[in-house]
Amino acid sequence: MKRLAYIVPLALFLFLAGLFAFQLTQPKDEFVKSTMIGKPLPNFALDPAAPGLAGASRADFMNGEPKLLNIWASWCVPCIAEAPQLEALAEEGVDIVGVAIRDRPEDVARFLERYGNPYSRVGADEISELQLEIGSSGVPETFVIDGKGVIRYQHIGDIRADDVPTLLEELEKAS
Amino acid sequence: MRVLAMLLAALAVFAVPALAQQAMPPAPYAYTQIEDPALEAEARDLMLTLRCLKCQSQSIADSDAPMAGDMRHQVRTRLLAGQEPEEIRAWLVDRYGDYVSYSPEVSQTTWPLFAIPVLLLLFVGGVLLRRLGRRRSDGGEAA
Numbered sequence: 001m002k003r004l005a006y007i008v009p010l011a012l013f014l015f016l017a018g019l020f021a022f023q024l025t026q027p028k029d030e031f032v033k034s035t036m037i038g039k040p041l042p043n044f045a046l047d048p049a050a051p052g053l054a055g056a057s058r059a060d061f062m063n064g065e066p067k068l069l070n071i072w073a074s075w076c077v078p079c080i081a082e083a084p085q086l087e088a089l090a091e092e093g094v095d096i097v098g099v100a101i102r103d104r105p106e107d108v109a110r111f112l113e114r115y116g117n118p119y120s121r122v123g124a125d126e127i128s129e130l131q132l133e134i135g136s137s138g139v140p141e142t143f144v145i146d147g148k149g150v151i152r153y154q155h156i157g158d159i160r161a162d163d164v165p166t167l168l169e170e171l172e173k174a175s
Numbered sequence: 176m177r178v179l180a181m182l183l184a185a186l187a188v189f190a191v192p193a194l195a196q197q198a199m200p201p202a203p204y205a206y207t208q209i210e211d212p213a214l215e216a217e218a219r220d221l222m223l224t225l226r227c228l229k230c231q232s233q234s235i236a237d238s239d240a241p242m243a244g245d246m247r248h249q250v251r252t253r254l255l256a257g258q259e260p261e262e263i264r265a266w267l268v269d270r271y272g273d274y275v276s277y278s279p280e281v282s283q284t285t286w287p288l289f290a291i292p293v294l295l296l297l298f299v300g301g302v303l304l305r306r307l308g309r310r311r312s313d314g315g316e317a318a
Contacts, residue, residue, distance in 0.1 A: 032228050035272045075196040102199045102241055127202035128245035135270035137228035137242075 034135030046123025
């Protein structure tokens with residue numbers, strides 16, 4: 001009985017020390033994931049982000065074809081890094097709808113001129129309204145939306161070359 | 176010197192786009208209080224318990240991140256539209272999960288946090304009662 005009085009606290013201590021050591025060596029996942037996967041897009045209608053572009057609305061996602069919804073901005077550095085991957089996806093025939101966050105039309109136009117325009121439409125979200133509605137917490141983020149306007153998949157951060165097959169696969173799954 | 180200049184140039188490349196997100200005027204209610212002080216107080220109480228998604232250790236009331244401003248705008252306009260503070264919190268939790276709220280909820284993953292202190296208190300109380308009871312009866316025999 002007396003021995004137990006030493007063993008139990010020691011075991012508890014070792015368990016907690018081990019737990020802390022393990023958790024402290026785990027890489028921290030700083031991303032806040034959307035909990036809107038499997039839920040439909042909200043109603044929205046965004047004006048074109050620059051002259052000559054088409055705006056974006058919920059109705060654009062309802063034609064039966066899965067699409068990518070890309071949250072980006074001209075002021076976002078990783079968005080430059082993902083531009084070639086978006087271009088590659090567009091070349092594969094993927095319909096990409098852009099949403100420009102807190103952006104000025106002249107900046108949007110300059111960005112698209114410089115890094116290419118893979119988008120079928122680009123809507124302007126000046127106060128992150130749609131971004132907050134779909135549970136996106138940063139720029140860039142990319143959502144797979146199925147043909148009925150339901151959110152199916154979220155990619156957080158810039159799209160790297162090895163993310164392209166995953167996105168194509170998720171688009172395939174959504175169709 | 177040249178290294179410094181290069182470093183500064185590199186920094187400038189990153190600094191310019193980061194500043195550009197503030198080139199747009201902030202959302203109407205990002206930095207403007209609601210005229211009704213009672214409603215603004217409700218907004219403030221709620222904003223202090225909502226996490227900024229950009230700078231995750233700050234509340235949206237404390238944060239100067241543009242996204243926090245956009246979240247404050249949502250809180251204030253929704254209050255003005257007649258929504259209850261808890262309704263607005265639920266709206267955000269629906270989109271971002273419990274993490275967005277600083278006000279703890281009992282849920283499938285958090286219930287041990289609430290149960291463990293209660294169990295520990297019960298256990299300690301039980302041990303204490305047994306020991307005190309034993310001592311008292313010991314004392315009784317000695318007397």
